[in-house]
Amino acid sequence: VSRLSLNQITTQHWSLREAVEGCAEAGIGRIAVTREKVGEPGLSEAVRMLGDAGLEVTSLHVGGRFPAATAAERRERRDDNRRAVDEAAELGAPVLSLLAGPSPDRDLDAARGMVEDGIAELIPYAAERAVTLGIEPLHPTFAGDRSVVVTLGEANDLLDRLDSPAVGVTIDAYHVWWDPALLPQVERAAGRIAGYHVDDWPVPNDCPFLSRAMMGDGIIDLPRLTAAVDRAGYAGPIEVEIFNDEIWRQPGRRVLGLVKERYREWIEPALTAAG
Amino acid sequence: VSRLSLNQITTQHWSLREAVEGCAEAGIGRIAVTREKVGEPGLSEAVRMLGDAGLEVTSLHVGGRFPAATAAERRERRDDNRRAVDEAAELGAPVLSLLAGPSPDRDLDAARGMVEDGIAELIPYAAERAVTLGIEPLHPTFAGDRSVVVTLGEANDLLDRLDSPAVGVTIDAYHVWWDPALLPQVERAAGRIAGYHVDDWPVPNDCPFLSRAMMGDGIIDLPRLTAAVDRAGYAGPIEVEIFNDEIWRQPGRRVLGLVKERYREWIEPALTAAG
Numbered sequence: 001v002s003r004l005s006l007n008q009i010t011t012q013h014w015s016l017r018e019a020v021e022g023c024a025e026a027g028i029g030r031i032a033v034t035r036e037k038v039g040e041p042g043l044s045e046a047v048r049m050l051g052d053a054g055l056e057v058t059s060l061h062v063g064g065r066f067p068a069a070t071a072a073e074r075r076e077r078r079d080d081n082r083r084a085v086d087e088a089a090e091l092g093a094p095v096l097s098l099l100a101g102p103s104p105d106r107d108l109d110a111a112r113g114m115v116e117d118g119i120a121e122l123i124p125y126a127a128e129r130a131v132t133l134g135i136e137p138l139h140p141t142f143a144g145d146r147s148v149v150v151t152l153g154e155a156n157d158l159l160d161r162l163d164s165p166a167v168g169v170t171i172d173a174y175h176v177w178w179d180p181a182l183l184p185q186v187e188r189a190a191g192r193i194a195g196y197h198v199d200d201w202p203v204p205n206d207c208p209f210l211s212r213a214m215m216g217d218g219i220i221d222l223p224r225l226t227a228a229v230d231r232a233g234y235a236g237p238i239e240v241e242i243f244n245d246e247i248w249r250q251p252g253r254r255v256l257g258l259v260k261e262r263y264r265e266w267i268e269p270a271l272t273a274a275g
Numbered sequence: 276v277s278r279l280s281l282n283q284i285t286t287q288h289w290s291l292r293e294a295v296e297g298c299a300e301a302g303i304g305r306i307a308v309t310r311e312k313v314g315e316p317g318l319s320e321a322v323r324m325l326g327d328a329g330l331e332v333t334s335l336h337v338g339g340r341f342p343a344a345t346a347a348e349r350r351e352r353r354d355d356n357r358r359a360v361d362e363a364a365e366l367g368a369p370v371l372s373l374l375a376g377p378s379p380d381r382d383l384d385a386a387r388g389m390v391e392d393g394i395a396e397l398i399p400y401a402a403e404r405a406v407t408l409g410i411e412p413l414h415p416t417f418a419g420d421r422s423v424v425v426t427l428g429e430a431n432d433l434l435d436r437l438d439s440p441a442v443g444v445t446i447d448a449y450h451v452w453w454d455p456a457l458l459p460q461v462e463r464a465a466g467r468i469a470g471y472h473v474d475d476w477p478v479p480n481d482c483p484f485l486s487r488a489m490m491g492d493g494i495i496d497l498p499r500l501t502a503a504v505d506r507a508g509y510a511g512p513i514e515v516e517i518f519n520d521e522i523w524r525q526p527g528r529r530v531l532g533l534v535k536e537r538y539r540e541w542i543e544p545a546l547t548a549a550g
Contacts, residue, residue: 102478105494106499140415141415141483143452143476144479144493144494145478145479151454157455178383178415178419179415180429204419204420206482209481219380221383
C-alpha cells in the first residue's frame with residue numbers, strides 16, 4: 001500500500017510491539033509513533049524493535065504545547081520539546097509533529113505569539129539533528145483546549161515568518177476540510193508540507209474529540225483534498241490517524257484491514273507520485 | 276439593561292408566554308423569538324402577547340437551510356423562507372436570522388453556491404417587507420451538520436457579492452472567537468452587522484452543541500470582541516443565545532438573573548453606544 005503509514009493512535013490499545021507486529025502482518029511498511037507508546041519499552045528498545053521489523057518511522061507524535069502562563073513553564077516546555085527532537089532523531093523519524101497547545105488565558109494573540117517564539121527557538125536544535133518540525137493546525141473545535149493554531153492559512157503565515165526549511169505544516173483532513181480557503185492554502189503550502197493525515201468527519205459529529213471516522217465514513221471530499229496535496233508536490237508518507245473510541249475497541253487486525261481497504265478506495269487513486 | 280435581548284433559546288423549556296412574563300418580571304425589554312415557540316400559540320396570538328407586554332422583538336430565529344440535493348427541495352426551502360420573512364414582518368422583528376444549512380453531500384463549494392443563490396433570491400422578498408436577513412456564520416464544529424458558512428470572512432465575502440442593504444451578518448461570539456482573522460473581519464463588517472450574540476466557550480468543550488456557556492464561564496475575550504463590534508458602529512440589540520442542557524434545566528428566573536448579571540459584568544462596560 002504505497003505511502004500508507006499507520007499512526008499508532010489508530011490502534012490506541014496496542015502496545016508498540018503489537019503495532020509493529022500488526023504492521024508486519026498487514027504488509028504496512030511505515031508507522032508513526034507516539035512518545036507515550038515509545039516510552040513504555042524505553043527509547044533504545046523501541047528503536048531496536050522498529051529496526052528489527054524493518055519499519056520506516058514516518059513521524060513522532062507529539063511536541064509543542066508552547067503557550068504557558070509563566071516563563072518557568074515555558075522553559076519546561078522548551079526542554080521537553082528538545083527531548084522530543086532527540087527522540088525523533090534517535091528513532092530516525094524525519095518529522096516531529098507539533099501541537100501548538102491552548103492558551104493559558106483569554107488572550108489568544110499572546111498565546112499565538114508564544115507558539116511562534118517556541119518554534120523559532122526550537123528550529124536550530126531540530127535543524128542540527130535533521131528533524132523537521134511539522135506544525136499541525138487543529139480543527140477550531142479544539143481551539144479552547146488543544147491548539148490556538150486552527151487554520152492552514154495561520155500555519156502558512158507562521159511558516160512565512162519563521163522562514164526555515166526545518167519547519168513545515170502537517171495537513172490533517174479532519175482538521176482542515178471545513179475551510180473555505182482550503183485549496184488555495186494547500187497550494188500556498190507547496191514545498192513545505194511536512195505530513196498529510198487522512199481520516200474523516202462523520203455527520204452528525206456532536207462530540208468531535210473521539211468521533212473521528214475512518215476514510216469514507218464521513219463527508220470529507222478526500223479525493224479532492226488528496227489531489228490538491230499531491231498537486232502541491234507532496235510525495236511523502238500519508239498517515240492514518242484516527243481518534244475514535246469505537247474503532248479503538250475493535251481488534252487491531254480488523255482495523256488495519258479496514259485502513260488498507262479504505263486507503264486504497266479513497267486516497268490512492270488520487271495520487272500521482274509513488275513516494 | 277441597555278440593549279440586552281433575551282434569545283428565547285436560552286430559556287428553552289419556557290413557552291413564549293413564560294418567556295414574555297419572565298422578561299417583564301426581570302425588566303428585560305427585548306426578546307428574540309423562535310419560529311417553533313411562536314408557532315405554539317400561533318402567530319397572531321404571539322403578536323398580541325408580545326405587543327401587550329410592550330416587548331421589542333429583536334429578531335426571529337431561524338430561516339435558511341438553503342442547500343438541498345434536489346431542485347424541488349430547494350423550492351420548498353425557498354417557500355419556507357418566505358413564510359419566515361412574513362412571520363418576522365408580522366412580529367415586527369427587524370431581522371430574520373439565517374442559518375446557512377449543511378451540504379447534502381461532500382461538495383461544500385456547491386452547497387455554498389446554493390446558500391448564495393438562496394439568499395439572493397430571498398432578498399427582494401425580504402426588502403419589500405422591511406426585514407433584514409442576518410446571515411450567521413457558525414463555528415466550524417457545525418460545518419458538517421448545520422452550516423457551510425463558518426467564518427466571518429466567508430460571510431463578509433458573501434455580503435460583498437450580494438451587495439444589498441437587506442442582508443447583513445450576525446456575529447455570535449461562540450461561533451467566531453477562535454478565528455485568527457476575527458478583529459479585521461469585524462471591522463470589515465462595519466455598517467452591515469445585523470446582530471450581535473453573546474455567550475461563551477467553556478474549556479474543556481468536547482461536545483460543543485449543547486455546552487455553550489454563560490458569559491464569563493469560558494475563555495472568550497468578550498470585552499475585546501464587544502469593543503470591536505462597538506467600534507464597527509453596531510448600536511443594535513445584543514442577544515444572549517445559549518444552547519446548554521444544564522442551563523435549560525435551571526429555573527428560567529434564575530437564568531434571567533444570571534444573564535443580566537453577566538451582561539453587566541462582561542458586555543456593558545465595553546459599549547459606548549446606548550443603542
